[in-house]
Amino acid sequence: MPDPAVPPTPPVPLASLLAREDLALRQIAGPSGPGIVIHWAHTSEMSDPYPYLLGGELLLTAGVHIPEAAGSDGGAPGRANSRLGEYFDDYVSRIVAAGGAALGFGVAPVHDTVPRALVAACEAYELPLLEVPPQTTFSGVARAVWQLMAQARLAELRRVTEAQQSLAAAASRPDPVSSVLRQLAQRIGGWAVLYGPEGSRIAEAGRAPEVGVSGALAELAAVVRPDGMRATPGEAPGSPQATAAGRPAPARTTSPATTTSRTTTPATTTSRTTTPATTTSRATPTSATDTVAGTHLAAYALGAGEGFVLGVAAPHREPGAHAIASVAAVLLSLLTGEQQSGMGAARSSALVRLLLGAEPEAVAPLLGGERWLVVHARPDAHAPDQVAASALGAALGSPLVDLARDVVRILLPTDREPAPHPGWTLGVSAPVAPHDWPAADAQAARALARAHATRAALARHDTRPGLTGLVPPAEAEAHARTLLAPITAAPALTETLRSWLSLHGSWDRTAVALSVHRNTVRQRIARCAALLEADLDDPDVRMELWFALRQV
Secondary structure: OOOOOOOOOOOOOHHHOOOOOOOOEEEEEEOOOOOOEEEEEEEEOOOHHHOOOOOOEEEEEOOOOOOHOOOOOOOOHHHHHHHHHHHHHHHHHHHHHHOOOOOEEEEOOOOOOOHHHHHHHHHOOOOOOEEEEOOOOOOHHHHHHHHHHHHHHHEEEHHHHHHHHHHHHOOOOHHHHHHHHHHHHHOOOOOEEOOOOOOOOEEEEEOOOOOOHHHHHHHHHHHHHHOOOOOOOOOOOOHHHEEEEEEEOOOOOOOOOEEEEEEEEEEEEEEEEEEEOOOOOOOOOOOOEEEEEEEEEEEEOOOOOOOOOOEEEEEEOOOHHHHHHHHHHEEEEEHHHHHHHHHHHHHHHHHHHHHHOHHHHHHHHHHHOOOEEEEEEEEOOOOOOOOHHHHHHHOOOOOOEEEOEEEEEEEEEOEEEEEEEOOOEEOOOOOOOEHHHHHHHHHHHHHHHHHHHHHHEEEEEOOOOOHHHHHOOOHHHHHHHHHHHHHHEEEEEEHHEEEEEEOOOOOOHHHHHHHHOHHHHHHHHHHHHHHHOOOOOHHHHHHHHHHHHHHH
């Protein structure tokens, strides 16, 4: 994983900057090669730039801070040269200690040449030293760095986008798990393996690394596997040697946001960074990275506690590789989650039975509840899409989500009590049995309209007992049909009257709830009053109409 101090953009190889003919930069000291990269450019004339560096910089200086004794070529013999050597030794060592990636020295207008003592110090501390010619400005160098970073970022985004498309296509094939692993291994140029809840290899693709590296990857997978789902083989979970040994693996736990370092062999030092758990309730990381024998390893916990883990081994840590592996992990989470829980099969069975004529009560047990809530939701800032709808359903705890134009409808078992969700306005029905789902759908729609009109995050259908309980339902329905008969043929009038009464006769709030102009509300209410031949300013009339509207 990248250092948090490093910007979220691909680094620029120093060789790419040196290749820019318009800059005419020349490296005169320090190591070179494709592995030397810079993350940004910074100009400083401080004699000690350490406090002002974040690491990964190309530090640019014109040498204003250098003592006057270096005014010629910095190579004069005697005590002055010794003092300059000490000065540059301290200067370069502080840059290296701060994590500076390279030093650029401008030969104009202060100095005609790069001091020899500076060259020697950069060689000693293995800090790349660039000579910046007079015609090249520091701002031009900084601009070139950002241009190269933008080009690298564009190339990375293109690579990640192409990988996302190919992974999605692989997930739709008849053998989706194997296809996704093959495509992932191809994209990272390495090895991809899916570990089961017990640590065994379920599927793999690409060229398998050495035994020690594959064992380290299996060990890393055990770190991110949820508590209670440990690999049972011995030395390396899932490895043939461990299975043959038949020894249980020692239990390992890693707390969230833990960084550890270790040395596995005298010649190999590896580091591991883990991230906090976000998809499980256990205190385990959802991903971890490691480097063993020059091979970059990563493990990703799949789903919400099923115990499946995706392991990745790549010969190079390339920009975008983590994003590509994360996409594969999401797809495999969906595939393994459906396989593990059986919920997808249950939902499909329930749907088929409904289409074939089964009653809702007969299929409700397949969905996990006897009494249900219907939730209507509308985002505050934009129209909902399928991704946002699915995310809201997951947050509320139900996969039963329907995106209908500008409203998301969610069916929830009553043991999953909905709560206000940031960025959404929710309307919640009363708890109902499956045969009352249509009525609950209407209740949720009215509750959403009331929440939207009153600017509340969540509104519930009112289920308090009232006078309606004193009147037999058949008589109440007959009375309501008779009273509302003049406007029943016009649903817009009925819903406008219902909203207007529920919002205490507020023209503005009713207009907001119905998404119409307030003058339209006034015209509809006036039409209702005329057709019903009723004085809608009379509270007794309003009460009687409200009673009737609750029955239809």
